[in-house]
Amino acid sequence: MVVLVAKPTIEQHQIPLIKSPKQSTFLSIIPIIDLSDPVSASTSMVKACSEYGFFKVTSHGIPMELINKLEAEAVKFFSLPQIEKERLGQPNPFGYGNKKIGANGDVGWLEYLLLDITSKSKNKSFISSFLSEPSSTSFCAALNEYIAAMRRLARQVLELLADGLGIKQRDIFSKLVMNEESDSVFRVNHYPPYPLLQGFNCSLTGFGEHTDPQVISVLRSNNTAGLQIALRDGSWVSVPPDQESFFINVGDSLQVLTNGRFRSVKHRVLANGMRSRLSMIYFGGPAPKQRLAPLQQLMEEGEQSLYKEFTWFEYKASAYKSRLADNRLAQFEKQKQLVSDGKTLINHQ
Ligand SMILES: C=C1C[C@]23C[C@@]1(O)CC[C@H]2[C@@]12CC[C@H](O)[C@@](C)(C(=O)O1)[C@H]2[C@@H]3C(=O)O
Numbered sequence: 001m002v003v004l005v006a007k008p009t010i011e012q013h014q015i016p017l018i019k020s021p022k023q024s025t026f027l028s029i030i031p032i033i034d035l036s037d038p039v040s041a042s043t044s045m046v047k048a049c050s051e052y053g054f055f056k057v058t059s060h061g062i063p064m065e066l067i068n069k070l071e072a073e074a075v076k077f078f079s080l081p082q083i084e085k086e087r088l089g090q091p092n093p094f095g096y097g098n099k100k101i102g103a104n105g106d107v108g109w110l111e112y113l114l115l116d117i118t119s120k121s122k123n124k125s126f127i128s129s130f131l132s133e134p135s136s137t138s139f140c141a142a143l144n145e146y147i148a149a150m151r152r153l154a155r156q157v158l159e160l161l162a163d164g165l166g167i168k169q170r171d172i173f174s175k176l177v178m179n180e181e182s183d184s185v186f187r188v189n190h191y192p193p194y195p196l197l198q199g200f201n202c203s204l205t206g207f208g209e210h211t212d213p214q215v216i217s218v219l220r221s222n223n224t225a226g227l228q229i230a231l232r233d234g235s236w237v238s239v240p241p242d243q244e245s246f247f248i249n250v251g252d253s254l255q256v257l258t259n260g261r262f263r264s265v266k267h268r269v270l271a272n273g274m275r276s277r278l279s280m281i282y283f284g285g286p287a288p289k290q291r292l293a294p295l296q297q298l299m300e301e302g303e304q305s306l307y308k309e310f311t312w313f314e315y316k317a318s319a320y321k322s323r324l325a326d327n328r329l330a331q332f333e334k335q336k337q338l339v340s341d342g343k344t345l346i347n348h349q
Protein backbone atom coordinates (compact mmCIF):
# COMPACT_ATOMS: atom_id res chain seq x y z
CA MET A 1 0.00 0.00 0.00
CA VAL A 2 1.31 3.46 -0.88
CA VAL A 3 0.71 6.07 1.79
CA LEU A 4 0.94 9.62 0.59
CA VAL A 5 1.93 12.01 3.33
CA ALA A 6 1.06 15.58 2.42
CA LYS A 7 3.36 18.31 3.67
CA PRO A 8 1.60 20.10 6.54
CA THR A 9 0.37 23.49 5.41
CA ILE A 10 -1.82 26.27 6.69
CA GLU A 11 -4.98 25.58 4.69
CA GLN A 12 -5.91 29.09 3.67
CA HIS A 13 -2.71 29.93 1.83
CA GLN A 14 -1.01 26.53 1.48
CA ILE A 15 2.00 27.94 3.31
CA PRO A 16 4.17 25.05 4.55
CA LEU A 17 4.88 24.52 8.23
CA ILE A 18 8.41 23.93 9.48
CA LYS A 19 9.23 21.78 12.49
CA SER A 20 10.98 24.04 14.98
CA PRO A 21 11.80 22.58 18.37
CA LYS A 22 11.98 25.29 21.01
CA GLN A 23 15.57 26.43 21.17
CA SER A 24 17.04 27.33 24.51
CA THR A 25 19.65 30.09 24.61
CA PHE A 26 22.77 28.83 22.89
CA LEU A 27 26.14 30.12 21.89
CA SER A 28 25.90 31.20 18.27
CA ILE A 29 28.37 29.70 15.81
CA ILE A 30 27.85 32.53 13.28
CA PRO A 31 31.28 34.05 12.48
CA ILE A 32 31.57 37.74 13.38
CA ILE A 33 33.96 39.81 11.28
CA ASP A 34 35.12 43.18 12.57
CA LEU A 35 35.83 45.42 9.58
CA SER A 36 38.01 47.79 11.63
CA ASP A 37 40.82 45.22 11.38
CA PRO A 38 41.07 44.49 7.62
CA VAL A 39 43.99 42.06 7.82
CA SER A 40 42.35 39.73 10.26
CA ALA A 41 38.94 40.35 8.60
CA SER A 42 40.13 39.07 5.20
CA THR A 43 41.45 35.80 6.66
CA SER A 44 38.41 35.16 8.85
CA MET A 45 36.03 36.01 5.99
CA VAL A 46 37.62 33.42 3.71
CA LYS A 47 37.28 30.84 6.48
CA ALA A 48 33.63 31.79 7.09
CA CYS A 49 32.79 31.63 3.36
CA SER A 50 34.38 28.20 3.07
CA GLU A 51 32.75 26.75 6.18
CA TYR A 52 29.33 28.40 6.17
CA GLY A 53 28.98 30.79 3.22
CA PHE A 54 27.69 33.22 5.81
CA PHE A 55 28.97 35.71 8.38
CA LYS A 56 28.10 38.86 10.26
CA VAL A 57 30.00 42.14 9.87
CA THR A 58 30.46 44.74 12.58
CA SER A 59 32.25 48.13 12.56
CA HIS A 60 30.93 48.69 9.04
CA GLY A 61 30.73 52.46 9.36
CA ILE A 62 27.18 52.74 8.00
CA PRO A 63 25.32 55.26 10.16
CA MET A 64 22.34 53.86 12.11
CA GLU A 65 20.49 57.01 11.11
CA LEU A 66 20.55 55.95 7.45
CA ILE A 67 19.41 52.42 8.32
CA ASN A 68 16.64 53.62 10.64
CA LYS A 69 15.42 56.13 8.05
CA LEU A 70 14.83 53.40 5.47
CA GLU A 71 13.33 51.04 8.04
CA ALA A 72 10.85 53.73 9.13
CA GLU A 73 9.86 54.41 5.49
CA ALA A 74 9.40 50.68 4.87
CA VAL A 75 7.25 50.30 8.00
CA LYS A 76 5.17 53.24 6.79
CA PHE A 77 4.76 51.61 3.35
CA PHE A 78 3.73 48.19 4.70
CA SER A 79 1.23 49.88 7.07
CA LEU A 80 -0.71 51.29 4.10
CA PRO A 81 -4.16 49.75 3.57
CA GLN A 82 -3.87 46.45 1.64
CA ILE A 83 -5.97 47.82 -1.19
CA GLU A 84 -3.49 50.64 -1.79
CA LYS A 85 -0.52 48.28 -1.86
CA GLU A 86 -2.35 45.95 -4.23
CA ARG A 87 -3.13 48.85 -6.53
CA LEU A 88 0.56 48.66 -7.46
CA GLY A 89 -0.23 45.44 -9.38
CA GLN A 90 1.28 41.97 -9.26
CA PRO A 91 5.08 41.59 -9.04
CA ASN A 92 6.65 40.85 -12.43
CA PRO A 93 8.99 39.85 -10.54
CA PHE A 94 9.57 43.45 -9.39
CA GLY A 95 7.04 45.40 -7.38
CA TYR A 96 4.89 44.67 -4.34
CA GLY A 97 4.25 41.03 -3.54
CA ASN A 98 2.14 39.36 -0.89
CA LYS A 99 2.65 35.68 0.09
CA LYS A 100 3.60 34.60 -3.46
CA ILE A 101 7.36 34.35 -3.99
CA GLY A 102 8.51 34.09 -7.60
CA ALA A 103 6.30 32.76 -10.38
CA ASN A 104 6.49 29.03 -9.72
CA GLY A 105 4.18 28.35 -6.80
CA ASP A 106 6.28 29.28 -3.75
CA VAL A 107 4.44 30.96 -0.88
CA GLY A 108 5.44 32.38 2.49
CA TRP A 109 4.04 34.42 5.35
CA LEU A 110 5.38 37.75 4.13
CA GLU A 111 4.83 40.78 1.98
CA TYR A 112 7.67 42.46 0.15
CA LEU A 113 8.97 45.07 -2.23
CA LEU A 114 11.38 43.80 -4.88
CA LEU A 115 13.26 46.49 -6.81
CA ASP A 116 15.45 46.31 -9.89
CA ILE A 117 18.39 48.55 -9.02
CA THR A 118 20.52 47.97 -12.12
CA SER A 119 21.74 51.45 -13.07
CA LYS A 120 21.11 50.81 -16.76
CA SER A 121 17.79 49.06 -16.36
CA LYS A 122 14.96 50.04 -18.67
CA ASN A 123 12.49 48.02 -16.63
CA LYS A 124 11.86 50.57 -13.91
CA SER A 125 8.09 50.83 -14.31
CA PHE A 126 7.30 50.02 -10.70
CA ILE A 127 9.88 52.34 -9.22
CA SER A 128 8.99 55.18 -11.51
CA SER A 129 5.24 54.94 -11.06
CA PHE A 130 5.25 54.45 -7.31
CA LEU A 131 8.40 56.12 -6.10
CA SER A 132 7.95 59.22 -8.24
CA GLU A 133 4.71 60.07 -6.47
CA PRO A 134 5.30 63.12 -4.24
CA SER A 135 4.20 61.07 -1.18
CA SER A 136 7.08 58.64 -1.74
CA THR A 137 9.89 61.18 -2.13
CA SER A 138 11.32 60.46 1.31
CA PHE A 139 11.10 56.67 0.73
CA CYS A 140 12.90 57.03 -2.59
CA ALA A 141 15.64 59.24 -1.08
CA ALA A 142 16.19 56.78 1.79
CA LEU A 143 16.34 53.87 -0.68
CA ASN A 144 18.89 55.56 -2.92
CA GLU A 145 21.15 56.50 -0.04
CA TYR A 146 20.92 53.05 1.55
CA ILE A 147 21.52 51.18 -1.72
CA ALA A 148 24.62 53.30 -2.40
CA ALA A 149 25.91 52.33 1.06
CA MET A 150 25.18 48.64 0.35
CA ARG A 151 27.15 48.82 -2.91
CA ARG A 152 30.14 50.25 -1.02
CA LEU A 153 29.89 47.60 1.71
CA ALA A 154 29.61 44.79 -0.86
CA ARG A 155 32.68 46.17 -2.64
CA GLN A 156 34.66 46.33 0.63
CA VAL A 157 33.74 42.75 1.56
CA LEU A 158 34.50 41.42 -1.93
CA GLU A 159 37.89 43.17 -1.99
CA LEU A 160 38.77 41.72 1.41
CA LEU A 161 37.80 38.29 0.12
CA ALA A 162 40.16 38.70 -2.85
CA ASP A 163 42.93 39.73 -0.38
CA GLY A 164 42.20 36.76 1.84
CA LEU A 165 42.43 34.40 -1.13
CA GLY A 166 45.79 35.92 -2.07
CA ILE A 167 44.53 37.33 -5.40
CA LYS A 168 46.57 40.39 -6.47
CA GLN A 169 43.75 41.96 -8.44
CA ARG A 170 41.66 43.26 -5.50
CA ASP A 171 38.65 44.12 -7.65
CA ILE A 172 38.37 40.69 -9.27
CA PHE A 173 35.02 40.03 -7.52
CA SER A 174 33.92 43.57 -6.72
CA LYS A 175 34.10 44.76 -10.33
CA LEU A 176 31.37 42.24 -11.17
CA VAL A 177 28.85 44.02 -8.95
CA MET A 178 30.18 47.59 -9.32
CA ASN A 179 29.92 47.53 -13.13
CA GLU A 180 27.15 49.83 -14.35
CA GLU A 181 25.51 46.89 -16.11
CA SER A 182 25.53 44.73 -12.98
CA ASP A 183 22.17 43.09 -12.50
CA SER A 184 21.49 43.87 -8.86
CA VAL A 185 18.27 43.67 -6.88
CA PHE A 186 17.02 45.17 -3.63
CA ARG A 187 14.36 43.60 -1.49
CA VAL A 188 12.45 44.66 1.62
CA ASN A 189 10.61 41.82 3.36
CA HIS A 190 7.94 42.25 6.01
CA TYR A 191 6.96 39.12 7.95
CA PRO A 192 3.88 39.81 10.10
CA PRO A 193 3.68 37.87 13.36
CA TYR A 194 1.82 34.56 13.26
CA PRO A 195 0.63 33.91 16.82
CA LEU A 196 -1.64 30.88 16.12
CA LEU A 197 1.18 28.35 16.33
CA GLN A 198 2.60 29.55 19.63
CA GLY A 199 3.14 26.66 22.01
CA PHE A 200 3.37 24.14 19.13
CA ASN A 201 6.75 22.88 18.01
CA CYS A 202 6.37 24.19 14.47
CA SER A 203 6.44 27.55 12.71
CA LEU A 204 4.92 28.94 9.57
CA THR A 205 7.32 29.38 6.63
CA GLY A 206 8.22 33.02 6.15
CA PHE A 207 10.64 32.52 3.23
CA GLY A 208 11.31 28.90 2.23
CA GLU A 209 14.78 27.39 2.01
CA HIS A 210 16.91 28.50 -0.92
CA THR A 211 20.28 29.81 -1.97
CA ASP A 212 20.67 33.28 -3.48
CA PRO A 213 21.66 33.14 -7.18
CA GLN A 214 23.82 36.30 -7.25
CA VAL A 215 27.42 36.92 -6.15
CA ILE A 216 26.78 38.34 -2.69
CA SER A 217 23.81 39.35 -0.54
CA VAL A 218 23.99 41.94 2.24
CA LEU A 219 21.15 41.55 4.72
CA ARG A 220 20.04 43.71 7.59
CA SER A 221 16.99 43.04 9.76
CA ASN A 222 15.28 44.52 12.76
CA ASN A 223 15.70 42.71 16.08
CA THR A 224 13.15 39.96 15.32
CA ALA A 225 14.53 36.43 14.94
CA GLY A 226 13.54 34.07 12.12
CA LEU A 227 16.53 33.67 9.79
CA GLN A 228 18.17 30.24 9.78
CA ILE A 229 21.13 28.88 7.81
CA ALA A 230 21.84 25.26 6.92
CA LEU A 231 25.15 23.71 7.89
CA ARG A 232 27.01 21.19 5.70
CA ASP A 233 25.38 18.30 7.58
CA GLY A 234 21.94 19.69 6.70
CA SER A 235 21.07 20.87 10.22
CA TRP A 236 19.48 24.30 10.65
CA VAL A 237 20.96 26.99 12.88
CA SER A 238 19.06 30.09 13.96
CA VAL A 239 20.83 33.38 13.38
CA PRO A 240 20.43 35.66 16.40
CA PRO A 241 19.17 38.99 15.03
CA ASP A 242 21.35 42.05 15.38
CA GLN A 243 19.89 45.27 14.05
CA GLU A 244 23.24 47.08 14.13
CA SER A 245 25.15 44.60 11.99
CA PHE A 246 24.97 43.23 8.46
CA PHE A 247 24.86 39.59 7.42
CA ILE A 248 26.64 38.44 4.28
CA ASN A 249 25.52 35.45 2.18
CA VAL A 250 27.70 33.83 -0.45
CA GLY A 251 25.54 33.43 -3.58
CA ASP A 252 25.64 30.70 -6.25
CA SER A 253 27.75 32.88 -8.59
CA LEU A 254 30.51 33.30 -6.00
CA GLN A 255 30.50 29.56 -5.39
CA VAL A 256 31.14 29.06 -9.12
CA LEU A 257 33.82 31.79 -9.32
CA THR A 258 35.71 30.09 -6.49
CA ASN A 259 35.17 26.59 -7.94
CA GLY A 260 33.30 25.56 -4.83
CA ARG A 261 35.81 26.90 -2.27
CA PHE A 262 33.08 29.23 -1.05
CA ARG A 263 29.71 27.79 -0.26
CA SER A 264 26.46 29.32 -1.44
CA VAL A 265 24.56 29.14 1.84
CA LYS A 266 21.13 27.57 2.08
CA HIS A 267 18.88 29.72 4.29
CA ARG A 268 15.23 30.26 5.20
CA VAL A 269 13.03 32.42 7.42
CA LEU A 270 10.45 31.23 9.96
CA ALA A 271 7.56 33.52 10.85
CA ASN A 272 7.76 34.83 14.40
CA GLY A 273 4.90 34.16 16.81
CA MET A 274 5.02 37.54 18.48
CA ARG A 275 6.70 40.24 16.44
CA SER A 276 7.04 41.55 12.89
CA ARG A 277 10.35 40.95 11.16
CA LEU A 278 11.57 43.51 8.66
CA SER A 279 14.59 42.74 6.52
CA MET A 280 16.28 44.66 3.72
CA ILE A 281 18.60 42.81 1.37
CA TYR A 282 20.93 43.99 -1.37
CA PHE A 283 21.71 41.25 -3.93
CA GLY A 284 24.84 42.09 -5.93
CA GLY A 285 24.66 40.33 -9.29
CA PRO A 286 26.89 40.37 -12.39
CA ALA A 287 26.12 41.93 -15.78
CA PRO A 288 23.93 39.71 -18.01
CA LYS A 289 26.75 38.97 -20.46
CA GLN A 290 29.24 38.15 -17.69
CA ARG A 291 30.68 34.68 -18.14
CA LEU A 292 30.65 32.71 -14.88
CA ALA A 293 33.52 30.28 -14.51
CA PRO A 294 36.11 29.53 -11.82
CA LEU A 295 38.84 32.18 -11.65
CA GLN A 296 42.11 31.05 -13.23
CA GLN A 297 43.99 32.74 -10.35
CA LEU A 298 42.44 30.27 -7.92
CA MET A 299 42.86 27.05 -9.83
CA GLU A 300 45.60 24.76 -8.63
CA GLU A 301 47.65 22.69 -11.03
CA GLY A 302 45.48 20.00 -12.58
CA GLU A 303 42.33 21.33 -10.93
CA GLN A 304 39.23 20.91 -13.12
CA SER A 305 36.31 23.30 -13.22
CA LEU A 306 33.32 21.83 -11.40
CA TYR A 307 30.98 23.75 -13.71
CA LYS A 308 30.10 24.02 -17.36
CA GLU A 309 30.48 27.49 -18.83
CA PHE A 310 27.52 29.84 -18.65
CA THR A 311 26.64 33.53 -18.50
CA TRP A 312 24.66 35.28 -15.77
CA PHE A 313 21.89 35.81 -18.35
CA GLU A 314 21.64 32.04 -18.89
CA TYR A 315 21.82 31.28 -15.16
CA LYS A 316 19.21 33.85 -14.25
CA ALA A 317 16.82 32.69 -16.98
CA SER A 318 17.01 29.15 -15.65
CA ALA A 319 16.90 30.27 -11.96
CA TYR A 320 13.69 32.20 -12.48
CA LYS A 321 12.03 29.05 -13.86
CA SER A 322 12.94 27.11 -10.71
CA ARG A 323 11.22 26.66 -7.35
CA LEU A 324 12.86 28.25 -4.30
CA ALA A 325 14.23 25.02 -2.82
CA ASP A 326 15.66 23.68 -6.11
CA ASN A 327 19.40 23.19 -6.49
CA ARG A 328 19.80 25.70 -9.29
CA LEU A 329 23.47 24.96 -9.90
CA ALA A 330 22.94 21.22 -10.39
CA GLN A 331 22.32 21.45 -14.15
CA PHE A 332 25.52 23.48 -14.60
CA GLU A 333 27.72 21.01 -12.73
CA LYS A 334 30.12 18.79 -14.66
CA GLN A 335 29.98 15.09 -13.88
CA LYS A 336 32.88 14.06 -11.64
CA GLN A 337 35.71 12.20 -13.34
CA LEU A 338 36.66 8.88 -11.79
CA VAL A 339 40.41 8.47 -11.89
CA SER A 340 42.25 5.21 -11.23
CA ASP A 341 46.03 4.77 -11.50
CA GLY A 342 46.22 8.11 -13.27
CA LYS A 343 43.81 6.97 -16.04
CA THR A 344 40.40 8.50 -16.48
CA LEU A 345 37.78 5.76 -16.28
CA ILE A 346 34.61 7.78 -16.82
CA ASN A 347 34.16 11.28 -18.04
CA HIS A 348 30.48 12.14 -18.43
CA GLN A 349 30.11 15.61 -19.89
C1 LIG B 1 11.07 31.11 -6.65
C2 LIG B 1 11.85 32.09 -7.01
C3 LIG B 1 11.92 33.41 -6.33
C4 LIG B 1 13.26 33.94 -6.79
C5 LIG B 1 13.24 33.49 -8.24
C6 LIG B 1 12.88 32.02 -8.09
O1 LIG B 1 12.38 31.44 -9.26
C7 LIG B 1 14.15 31.28 -7.60
C8 LIG B 1 15.14 32.22 -6.88
C9 LIG B 1 14.40 33.23 -5.97
C10 LIG B 1 15.31 34.35 -5.45
C11 LIG B 1 15.96 34.07 -4.09
C12 LIG B 1 16.87 35.26 -3.72
C13 LIG B 1 16.19 36.61 -3.96
O2 LIG B 1 15.23 36.85 -2.94
C14 LIG B 1 15.49 36.65 -5.34
C15 LIG B 1 15.00 38.06 -5.67
C16 LIG B 1 16.41 36.11 -6.38
O3 LIG B 1 17.13 36.72 -7.14
O4 LIG B 1 16.29 34.74 -6.44
C17 LIG B 1 14.42 35.56 -5.37
C18 LIG B 1 13.54 35.45 -6.63
C19 LIG B 1 12.24 36.26 -6.51
O5 LIG B 1 11.71 36.45 -5.42
O6 LIG B 1 11.72 36.63 -7.57
Ligand SMILES: O=C(O)CCC(=O)C(=O)O
Pocket residue numbers: 187189207212219221227267268269279281
Ligand atom coordinates in the same frame (compact mmCIF):
# COMPACT_ATOMS: atom_id res chain seq x y z
O1 LIG C 1 14.18 38.16 4.98
C1 LIG C 1 15.20 37.59 5.30
O2 LIG C 1 15.72 37.69 6.39
C2 LIG C 1 15.89 36.71 4.26
C3 LIG C 1 15.12 36.69 2.96
C4 LIG C 1 15.88 36.05 1.86
O3 LIG C 1 16.62 35.13 2.07
C5 LIG C 1 15.70 36.56 0.49
O4 LIG C 1 14.91 37.52 0.31
O5 LIG C 1 16.36 36.02 -0.42
Ligand SMILES: [Fe+2]
Pocket residue numbers: 210211212267
Ligand atom coordinates in the same frame (compact mmCIF):
# COMPACT_ATOMS: atom_id res chain seq x y z
FE1 LIG D 1 17.83 34.66 0.33
